[in-house]
Amino acid sequence: MPLPLYLLALAVFAMGTSEFMLAGLLPDIASDLGVTVGTAGMLTSAFAIGMIVGAPLMAALARNWPGRAGLLGFVLVFLAAHAVGAATSNFPVLFATRVVAALANAGFLAVALTTAAALVPADRKGRALAVLLSGTTVATIAGVPGGSLLGTLLGWRATFWAVSALCLPAAIGILTGLPARGVRKDVTGGPALRAELAQLKSARLMLVMLLGALVNAATFASFTFLAPVVTDTAGLGELWIPVVLSLFGAGSFTGVTVAGRLSDRRPGLVMAVCGPSLLIGWPALAMLADKPTALLVLVFAQGALSFALGSTLITRVLYEAAGAPTMAGSYATAALNIGAAVGPLIAATALGSEAGNLGPLWASGLLVAASLLVAFPSRGVLTAGRNSELLQ
Template sequence: MPLAVFVLGLSIFALGTSEFMITGLLPGMAADLGVSIPDAGLLISAFAVGMVVGAPLLAVGTLRLPRRVTLLALLVVFGLAHVVGAVAGNYGLLFATRVVSALACAGFWAVAASTTVSLVPTARRGRALAVLVGGLTVANIAGVPAGTVLGQHAGWRSAFWAVAALTVVAAAGVLALVPRTTSTAPARVRAELRVFRNGRLWLALGVIALLQAMVFATFSYLAPLLVSVDGLSESGVPVVLALFGGGALVGIVAGGKLADAHPFATLYGSLALAVAALVTLAATDNAVVAVIAVLVLGAAGFAANPALNIRAYTIAGGTPTLVGASTTSAFNVGNTVGPWLGGTTIAAGLGFASVAWVSVVLGALAVAALTVSLHLHRRTEVPAQVPESQPV
């Protein structure tokens, strides 16, 4: 495996740590900036909005640009946004830096994926992309808890400085190890856009958004939920976030093995386990039970991701570029809507446990949308021709 692929995975680790570390920093950020925890939670949504907008636009806009130059430019923008965020004296400026960071992150994802597959033979593309996406998983296991510990002991701004430093390391690696490559394929924007006439694709993207919103309506407020409702100590929050990340890793591995042959069964099973965990979180005030539920939520929520992507790419057929960017956008629509809905119920005085009930409702909507998708699949797909997409 080329070292450049691992460098790109390291870069995704830095980007992913930034995207999700706000969860563990919310109480300190809210207190320092003089805003409520729901308002601080909107910083997560700000990042997601930037990803939603940036992914499809930059996927098209960077098709013909030199990849290494583009990767470096996006890392520079990302790093500078974190420097500004680390010294931001008010909530508005910090909010703006999160949007800018997300735009750079979205563009980097698009270019890094195309660069990764160009660096390896066709038979090794899956493994190479696994290294790339593995950076995000490791961010959840190690980067987010580390950022939380750093924030608790040295202030939330120190976590932003740490991400900026990681970005410098990633940029140096890209400069040294990523070869000068360009996109040789012509930009087939019209062909890519035609697939969006298919209503089944929009339904698949809707399921992605609902399932992601289900997870992040609760995940975004885990720290105050576990501390205020379940009696967990603040020092225990990083450990629980690491458990969530560990569950996510197990879920991705298991979901990846099941999704090719049984995408719908994988999705229904993941949703069932996630909803059960969320009901438990909403109903319990026992820290041990809550921690177990968080572990299950991480595993179940991320186990669905491979199947969600498979459904979208199966419908896309031979036009994957914009669909890939659109799945990124759909995931981040969920990242935006989920924390906003959870914050709304907290602001309404319903308590931190209410976010889990919000997630349960979103999970029920995801099941309904998935059922419609399965019905259309059975009407339009021929199982004998596409065995990897057979519902069971």
């Protein structure tokens, strides 16, 4: 894989750390800024909404920029937003910085996805996407637990400054490692924006976006609420929370890496293996969560299966949106983040059911079941070629 892909993955690592780190910082932020924890939780919602809205908006804004200029600009805005957030003592200002950071993150990821696809031959988009998304999975392994620890030791502001610092080598790498022009095919001679938006009328594209959103919703429904399962259901100490989250991240890294070698040529195989396995795995985790060993094994497995299937579906979005070279990445980003926003909301509702802490795990199983019910009658959409069969 080309070196620029790994430079882009570094920026994705910094942004992924920022997206997920607030879960362990909200009490500290609330206390420092004089707001309730519930009010501080609005920072998470602001980021998710900014990502959903920002993906197509920022991609449209940057579609006629050279790829390097757009990527560098988004990274620098992201850096500045975190620096302002770290320095402010005003909650509305911090809230605004999260919206700005989300817009920059969404724009970067939308452009980076199409850039990554353009850096490799047409039949290796899945592997390129795996390298790019490895930045997010490594963030869940190291960045999020590290940010939580740094926040505990030095305060939440230190974590924001650390994310800003991570953006510096990423910006330098983009500036020196990517050509000024020629990375994307959108600077001149590409289709008009209206033609790219018209791709959304494709039933095939909308289907794979829906499936990607459902699978990602299932993933984040449980990931968001793993902490009480670890401490209350399994009876483990609080220090086990980052261990379990890191295990999930390690599984996600494994899943993305393995699927990256299959998603271009054998997407049907990934679907056939991961879909039913996830459908069994989430309820199994709910039933065995009180057994620490089973919990640790299943968390790793579910992380691997979730990200293998999710990344394969997002690769399919890029294939199906080939007629929208500058907007395809935004369609994939929007699908991912709709799932990331909706999943925790469904899981929060499930927490109030008789299942209690295990409710989100059952909700994830239902979301996977819904995705399989949608996918089965239209399974040919998930293949590499438009006239291929799903199971090759």
